[in-house]
Amino acid sequence: MTIVVSTTGSDLDAMLDPRFGRAAFFLIVDPETMAWQGHRNSAADAPGGAGTQAAQLVAGLKAAAVISGAFGPNAFRALEAAGIAMFQSSQAGTARQAVEDYKAGRLERAGLPSRSGRHG
Amino acid sequence: MATSLALSLAADGKAPLFLDCDVEAPNAGLFLKPTFEQRSDVSVLIPRVEEACCTSCGRCAEVCQYHAIAVLGKKVLVFSQLCHACGSCREQCPEDAIREVPSVLGVLEAGPAQNGIAFARGMMDVGEPMAGPVIRKLKQWASPGDGQIVILDAPPGTACPVVESIRGSDFLLLVTEPTPFGLHDLKLAVQLGQELSLPIGVVINRDGIGDAEVEQYCGTEGLPILLRVPFERAIAEGTARGRTLLEIHPQMGARLRAVLEQIGARLGSPP
Missing domain, CATH: 3.40.50.300 (P-loop containing nucleotide triphosphate hydrolases)
Incomplete structure (x- = not known):
């Protein structure tokens, strides 16, 4: 099983990016071995629809769960449809810490979308 | 003024x-x-996907420059509020599985x-x-x-x-x-x-x-x-x-x- 963390940088010690759709990177991590791989989020600079695009990217990484600071309503709907569990971390910290928190059951499941999408 | x-x-x-x-x-x-x-x-006319005809090929999501359609596994989601009603998805669907319906x-x-x-x-x-x-x-x-x-x-x-x-x-x-x-x-x-x-x-x-x-x-x-x-x-x-x-x-x-x-x-x- 692997999980995805939204991050500001490309490695496990990068900070968690509090935004899902516009996160700079998605880090795919195996919580057992802590092996990881970084993927640049091609949706980060999308003029609109970043959430839906990022959700498809994460679904393509075959993750069982995703950790971020906030999920917009469109990303939420898409991730939910893809059957990917969403976890929220309100703490500023590294991806490594976020995964440790996840393993220890310290992260909350994301409920209602945390902010409304923007449109141009 | x-x-x-x-x-x-x-x-x-x-x-x-x-x-x-x-x-x-x-x-x-x-x-x-x-x-x-x-x-x-x-x-405006927004897409509706006829699931019976859809093969989840992903072409609609690929051509939508507003990311208003997402294909996730076998599911296709339409985000009507992101849709600019351009019709590209309907035009490009190889299975002709997309209809357009009016949205007020x-x-x-x-x-x-x-x-x-x-x-x-x-x-x-x-x-x-x-x-x-x-x-x-x-x-x-x-x-x-x-x-x-x-x-x-x-x-x-x-x-x-x-x-x-x-x-x-x-x-x-x-x-x-x-x-x-x-x-x-x-x-x-x-x-x-x-x-x-x-x-x-x-x-x-x-x-x-x-x-x-x-x-x-x-x-x-x-x-x-x-x-x-x-x-x-x-x-x-x-x-x-x-x-x-x-x-x-x-x-x-x-x-x-x-x-x-x-x-x-x-x-x-x-x-």
Whole structure:
């Protein structure tokens, strides 16, 4: 099983990016071995629809769960449809810490979308 | 400003067609007091996926530049609020599995207003994010009489709804205020007007506050300042009560007429 963390940088010690759709990177991590791989989020600079695009990217990484600071309503709907569990971390910290928190059951499941999408 | 200019034209026997294009928050009706006699819904065509025919190939999501369709495993999700109704997904679907269904965005209303002014406005439904199609339909729906001047009251800013409002106009009158904020937005609006090759004139509202930088900028850019509206409590109180500038200060009539004359002169025809 692997999980995805939204991050500001490309490695496990990068900070968690509090935004899902516009996160700079998605880090795919195996919580057992802590092996990881970084993927640049091609949706980060999308003029609109970043959430839906990022959700498809994460679904393509075959993750069982995703950790971020906030999920917009469109990303939420898409991730939910893809059957990917969403976890929220309100703490500023590294991806490594976020995964440790996840393993220890310290992260909350994301409920209602945390902010409304923007449109141009 | 737009409502006062409309009333000024009407007083000269040239009652215009007035279009309130600020469809997110139309307020010109508060001043011109129209009686709406016609209504028409505005809708756009958004995709609906026939699941029986869909093979989840992902082509629709790939061609949608607004990311309004997501294909996740066997599921296809349509995000109608991101959809720009371009039809690419239907066009490109190899299985012909996409139908288009109308989705209502808002309503257009029209009717006579004060002093013979023909009035029309668009109003978006609550929660709808897409102003562009409502403005586009409003401009098609309400047509002026022969030789009738059209005044379009555009939303603030320089985003898509403003572009949609001012596109195709003959003259762009920018209302600003003499502050760093005013100057910042004015510069963007001027760039937009120049991009669309529109002749531009400037009105300085709340004249007397701030600094002289807007004036200097207009001087450097060769933009004519057609009117200054003083910063006065009486004007703020009056507009808050739904009175136009012309009604608050009837002596502004001559100056508003001069604005219209200058615009006419720049366009090479009388207003």
